[in-house]
């Protein structure tokens with residue numbers, strides 16, 4: 531830290547992304563990317579003409595992308611915010627709805643970026659512990675009088691709330707914003723986008739990074755009441771009006787025209803998830819019932835860090851969190867069937 535650094539941020543501990551080795555030497559099951567490429571139309575759309583047009587700024591209103599997203603989710607373009615990854619939408623939501631002292635609430639075991647955003651904006655946080663089995667009790671969130679942030683399905687557990695459970699939380703908090711991070715919802719969860727019309731305090735955040743194979747393009751969006759979306763636009767136009775680049779806007783719109791391709795990939799990933807969970811259980815692992823594109827698993831009698839290290843030595847990367855309650859676990863992204871067979875083979879080698 532330089533002596534010039536903003537002193538009010540001297541306790542800020544940045545988010546630690548999963549390892550991103552650039553040489554492809556690993557079977558990479560550590561950051562929940564899709565093992566499948568983007569759809570053919572997306573790849574074709576990123577052509578020389580689009581590259582030549584990079585001399586021009588991108589559309590700060592993202593009109594074309596918002597129009598197709600609006601159609602896909604049966605809302606109006608005014609109900610959609612698009613961001614440079616959903617991390618940006620979440621970042622703006624913390625700033626917009628919690629940074630004035632009203633505070634935020636989220637689980638003890640959830641997406642590691644939430645506490646970082648809270649610290650960045652000096653937001654007082656109420657940590658709401660998950661139950662012993664890592665499920666979330668909706669009633670713990672009733673009447674909190676602060677901004678509520680829930681990943682649904684949750685990360686890194688993969689466990690999900692039903693729409694009815696989310697609706698209970700919304701009804702019990704009419705005076706606060708509920709941010710629902712649906713990064714993994716396309717892998718078997720129940721989306722709450724359809725509730726946004728009835729609950730003006732609901733903001734649903736989704737991403738192209740997981741189910742749409744575009745983590746490297748950085749594209750996410752938020753859906754909610756037009757007034758909430760306007761707040762996010764105010765922050766965007768006060769920081770970076772061209773937050774989504776031209777190539778990504780183009781790719782994002784094209785992907786929605788090929789929904790069947792992505793649906794099929796999600797289906798395959800869910801089948802591979804069921805297969806992997808069964809095989810891990812045969813090896814003695816306890817596996818949480820996941821509705822996402824990863825499994826959270828531990829083997830009684832082993833240490834999570836040890837399993838992580840032995841897999842890495844054998845060329846397989848998974849994610850270990852050195853954090854109380856979950857130290858025994860590893861989070862394993864669902865790759866192709868072939869990648870999962872390599873994982874299982876390496877596990878059999880040392881267990």
Ligand SMILES: *Cc1c(COP(=O)(O)O)cnc(C)c1O
Pocket residue numbers: 562614615616617618641681684685711713736737738739745748749750
């Ligand atoms: C991956 C992930 C995101 C963010 O992804 P972006 O790549 O920024 O869209 C957001 N929330 C959760 C829970 C995630 O796991």
